[in-house]
Amino acid sequence: MKRYSLCPICGDESLHENHQYVLREFEGFKKQVEFHVSSCDSCGSETFTEKQATFNKRQMSDFYREADGLLTGRQIRCFREALGITQIAASKLFGGGKNAFTKYENGDVTQSVAMDKLIRTAYAIPAALEFLHQGCPDVAVVSYNASICEAVSTLFTETASLRLASQAMRKAKPGTIEMMVFQPDQKSNNAHWEISPAI
Incomplete structure (x- = not known):
C-alpha cells in the first residue's frame, strides 16, 4: 500500500492507496475491474484523488468497450x-x-x-493499410487473377460496396482488368462504385 496524505474525513495521517478488484456487469458481460482508492486506517473511509478518479474512469471505459466488443x-x-x-x-x-x-x-x-x-x-490486411497510406485514391485497378481477398481489401470501403465489388469480380472473365471508380451521387448525396471492364 502507498501512503498518500491526511484523511479528508477524520484528519488523521492514516490514508493509504489500495488497489481493489470489483465485479462489474453490463448486458450479460462480467469482469473483475481494478480500481484505485485511498483508504483511511483510522476511520475506514474511502476517498479518491483526482489521479485515482481518472484511472478508475479509464478502467470503466475499457470495461464498456470490451463489453461492446470493441478494442480496449x-x-x-x-x-x-x-x-x-x-x-x-x-x-x-x-x-x-x-x-x-x-x-x-x-x-x-x-x-x-x-x-x-x-x-x-x-x-x-496489409493491402488495406497501404490503401490508407496512399490517401484512399479515387481509382484502383485490380487484376482479376489476384485473389478475391486481395482485390477486395485493395478496394476497401464500406461493407455493401465491398460485397458489390466482390460479386462483380466473380462475374468478370478470367484475365480481364476491372476499373473500380468511386463516384459521388449528387442527387441522393450518396456514393457508389462504378465498374468498367477494360477493353
Whole structure:
C-alpha cells in the first residue's frame, strides 16, 4: 500500500492507496475491474484523488468497450505499435482528430464502431493499410487473377460496396482488368462504385 496524505474525513495521517478488484456487469458481460482508492486506517473511509478518479474512469471505459466488443485502449496501442506508426501518424491515417489515438489509448474517448473496424482491417490486411497510406485514391485497378481477398481489401470501403465489388469480380472473365471508380451521387448525396471492364 502507498501512503498518500491526511484523511479528508477524520484528519488523521492514516490514508493509504489500495488497489481493489470489483465485479462489474453490463448486458450479460462480467469482469473483475481494478480500481484505485485511498483508504483511511483510522476511520475506514474511502476517498479518491483526482489521479485515482481518472484511472478508475479509464478502467470503466475499457470495461464498456470490451463489453461492446470493441478494442480496449491497450489493444489499440498494441495494434498501432505493430503497424509501426505514432499516435499522431495514426490520427492522420485513420482520422478522428490529431489527438484521437492518444485519447483512444488512454481510455478518455471511446472509438466508434466504424473506427474500430477500420483499425482491425488495417492491422489484418496489409493491402488495406497501404490503401490508407496512399490517401484512399479515387481509382484502383485490380487484376482479376489476384485473389478475391486481395482485390477486395485493395478496394476497401464500406461493407455493401465491398460485397458489390466482390460479386462483380466473380462475374468478370478470367484475365480481364476491372476499373473500380468511386463516384459521388449528387442527387441522393450518396456514393457508389462504378465498374468498367477494360477493353
